[in-house]
Amino acid sequence: MTALDKIASLQSQFSPNGQKIAIFVLAQPELVVSLSSQELATAANVSQSSIVKFTQRVGFKGFPAFKMAISEELARHNTIGGNVLNQLPTQPETNNTLASSLSKMAQQKANAIIDTTKAIDVDLLEKIASRLKSATRIQLIGLGSNALVAHDFNDKLLSLGLPVIHSADPSLQSTIAHTLTEQDVLFILSNNSEHQTLQLASHAAKLHGATIVVITTPDDLPLTSLADLTLLMHCEPSLHRIVNQPFTLHLAAQQTLTDILCLAIQE
Incomplete structure (x- = not known):
C-alpha cells in the first residue's frame, strides 16, 4: 500500500x-x-x-521520510502513469517495437528511482543535509554524464543559499580541492567511471580535512573507500538492452537523490 x-x-x-x-x-x-x-x-x-x-x-519516522515516500510515489506515477507500472513487461519481446522499448525504459527508470529511494538511510540523509548546511564551502564535482545532474544540483543549492563552488572544467577540480579546509565539503556525483580527476580531488580534500560526500554506485570502491558519507544509486541492468540505458538510469537515480537532499536541507 x-x-x-x-x-x-x-x-x-x-x-x-x-x-x-x-x-x-x-x-x-x-x-x-x-x-x-x-x-x-x-x-x-x-x-x-x-x-x-x-x-x-x-x-514514518518523521516528516523527511514521509516526504520521500510521497515524492517516490509521485515520481513513479509521473514516469509512466500510476498503476501501469506493474503491468509493463521487463523481458525481451519478439516484436520489439519503439513503443515496447519506451515502456521498458520507463519501467527501468521507475525501478531505479524506487530502488534507490527505498535504500536510503534517513539518518544518513539528515547527517549529510546538516553537514552541507554548516559548510563554509561546498565543492561540487560531476563530470561527463554526471555534469547534467551536477549543474541542476548546483542551481538548487545556490537557491537555498548554500556556498557551492561548481566548475565544469576537470583541470580545476584538484586545484580547488587543495584549498578546502575542515569546514568545507567536497561533494562528488559519480557512476563508477573511475575518473582520475575524482580520485585526485578526493585525496586532496582528505589531506586538508574536508568532509567528502559521494553519490555513486555500490561497486565504486575507489570513491566509496575515500568518502566520509555515501549515498548509493541502485540501477540494475535489464536483460533488454536499450541504447544509453546506463546513462538514463544513473541520471534518474542521481536526480532523485539530489532532489531528496534538497528537501532534507530545507527541514
Whole structure:
C-alpha cells in the first residue's frame, strides 16, 4: 500500500487535526513535497507537532521520510502513469517495437528511482543535509554524464543559499580541492567511471580535512573507500538492452537523490 493509499484508508480514524492534514495531503501531494513541516502546518491550519504525529501515525519516522515516500510515489506515477507500472513487461519481446522499448525504459527508470529511494538511510540523509548546511564551502564535482545532474544540483543549492563552488572544467577540480579546509565539503556525483580527476580531488580534500560526500554506485570502491558519507544509486541492468540505458538510469537515480537532499536541507 502506498503512502497516499494508506492516508486515504485511515482518514476516518484520524483526529480532527489529522483529518485536516490528510485532506490537504491527498488534495495537493505535489505541493506537500516542496513544503517544510512548519509550512505544511500553516497551510493545513494545525500545529507543527500535529504534522509530526500525523507522519508517525501513517508509519514514518518523521516528516523527511514521509516526504520521500510521497515524492517516490509521485515520481513513479509521473514516469509512466500510476498503476501501469506493474503491468509493463521487463523481458525481451519478439516484436520489439519503439513503443515496447519506451515502456521498458520507463519501467527501468521507475525501478531505479524506487530502488534507490527505498535504500536510503534517513539518518544518513539528515547527517549529510546538516553537514552541507554548516559548510563554509561546498565543492561540487560531476563530470561527463554526471555534469547534467551536477549543474541542476548546483542551481538548487545556490537557491537555498548554500556556498557551492561548481566548475565544469576537470583541470580545476584538484586545484580547488587543495584549498578546502575542515569546514568545507567536497561533494562528488559519480557512476563508477573511475575518473582520475575524482580520485585526485578526493585525496586532496582528505589531506586538508574536508568532509567528502559521494553519490555513486555500490561497486565504486575507489570513491566509496575515500568518502566520509555515501549515498548509493541502485540501477540494475535489464536483460533488454536499450541504447544509453546506463546513462538514463544513473541520471534518474542521481536526480532523485539530489532532489531528496534538497528537501532534507530545507527541514
